[in-house]
Amino acid sequence: MRMAELSAESGVPVATIKYYLREDLLAPGERTSPNQARYDRSHLRRLRLVRALLEVGGLSVAQVRDVLAGIDSSPDAHAALGTAQSAITAVRGRRDEQTRAWAAGLLEEVASRHGWSLKPGNPVVDSALDTLAAFAELGHPELVARLDDYAGLADRVAELDLAGVSGRPEREGPERDSTVEAAVVGMVLGDALFAALRRLAQEHASSRAFRG
Amino acid sequence: MRMAELSAESGVPVATIKYYLREDLLAPGERTSPNQARYDRSHLRRLRLVRALLEVGGLSVAQVRDVLAGIDSSPDAHAALGTAQSAITAVRGRRDEQTRAWAAGLLEEVASRHGWSLKPGNPVVDSALDTLAAFAELGHPELVARLDDYAGLADRVAELDLAGVSGRPEREGPERDSTVEAAVVGMVLGDALFAALRRLAQEHASSRAFRG
Numbered sequence A, B: 001m002r003m004a005e006l007s008a009e010s011g012v013p014v015a016t017i018k019y020y021l022r023e024d025l026l027a028p029g030e031r032t033s034p035n036q037a038r039y040d041r042s043h044l045r046r047l048r049l050v051r052a053l054l055e056v057g058g059l060s061v062a063q064v065r066d067v068l069a070g071i072d073s074s075p076d077a078h079a080a081l082g083t084a085q086s087a088i089t090a091v092r093g094r095r096d097e098q099t100r101a102w103a104a105g106l107l108e109e110v111a112s113r114h115g116w117s118l119k120p121g122n123p124v125v126d127s128a129l130d131t132l133a134a135f136a137e138l139g140h141p142e143l144v145a146r147l148d149d150y151a152g153l154a155d156r157v158a159e160l161d162l163a164g165v166s167g168r169p170e171r172e173g174p175e176r177d178s179t180v181e182a183a184v185v186g187m188v189l190g191d192a193l194f195a196a197l198r199r200l201a202q203e204h205a206s207s208r209a210f211r212g
Helices: A003-010 A014-022 A041-056 A061-073 A077-088 A097-114 A123-137 A142-166 A174-211 B003-010 B014-022 B041-056 B061-073 B077-088 B097-114 B123-137 B142-166 B174-211
Strands: A030-033 A036-038 B030-033 B036-038
Touching: A003 A014, A003 A041, A014 A041, A041 A061, A041 A174, A041 B123, A061 A077, A061 A174, A077 A123, A077 A174, A077 B174, A097 A123, A097 A142, A097 B174, A123 A142, A123 B041, A123 B174, A142 A174, A142 B142, A142 B174, A174 B077, A174 B097, A174 B123, A174 B142, A174 B174, B003 B014, B003 B041, B014 B041, B041 B061, B041 B174, B061 B077, B061 B174, B077 B123, B077 B174, B097 B123, B097 B142, B123 B142, B142 B174
Parallel strands: none
Antiparallel strands: A030 A036, B030 B036
16 A cells, blocks of 8 residues: 555554654555555554554653564564563662662562562663662652552553463464564553553542542 | 752752752742752652652653642642642543544443543543553454453552552641642552562563463
8 A cells, every 4th residue: 555545544644654664663665666655554553553652652762663673573472572671661760779779678579479580680670679769768668568469469460461462372474473562562552551540440449538 | 958958868969959949849948048048858858759750750840740739739638649640641642533432432331340430531531542442453352351350450459559548537737748648659659660560570471471
């Protein structure tokens, strides 16, 4: 299909498609003349994915590029998820060393109970430590008591995140992408979805707690 | 205390404190001379909160300003949480009307089972609809089957979010702020914390699913 049809089919304006092409978020179409190119279903699919990651996932262009690289070039779905996780985890301002050491001890305890691995240099671990340290600095000791409960719920959410894809055997060839893509989409958009559901649930819980 | 002490105590550089003052994220100190002002514990507490919301919560300056306004001027904790929720929920690109209508039907079913209220114009509802529509456009039908499970886990996370604060009776006067602030901090930083725990859990689940 031509760019105008790609735009009509996806609902993405032509100017935006051109921007994605310039930013390497979308592979170039097959040239049919100096000013025209042909696009296929794989372009349409990728275009929808890019738009969802940017608009719904709230990722930056650079993050989307890294996530796509993970989908396209990782040896398997587990590796692709790892690349995507690193790409979408922001590095935050560091807290003081003493508080971080306290947070590290706490997180190690929780991780060992839940079978999680805490690889040094993993941005996800850094992000967890910084968040725990920030809670401590703001004086929220009740959090420590609830951390294990949060971790247990995180396990159950993660199992749901993976459930849609892990049932399928990992495929080779053109089908491989769809397993990997589904896993990554489930993770990135799953964050946005769960955050939205949690806010609706919080409103309900807050209304009961404070307006009883 | 003077600004230099406020900086030393909080670990926030003087230039950053001045920036927060200019942006109205921090109330001015009490002037003691044309070039000096005195700050107290409430400034220190607010400074830590602002830094945590910006760095760990990942909010923009404008979002932090709105969240603080919610803490300072809402009639009660439930209203403050609502203001904070609206402030931190990004409005995303709209999906096509047909997909949104499908998403609205699905969300209404789930909400009625969980006792959630879906107020028209609530940005949280819009955000949930856009995310569901994006999943649908990307062709993830398995999500629909799991939505109710996600909603059930969201309820349990929200109960934990509120558990730390709802036990306390709502206070008046200077104590009031601490209840409201604790609820808002729990919500905003709770998102960052749960996202980090979920990623650690996903890595564990993905390793079992794809390499197990």
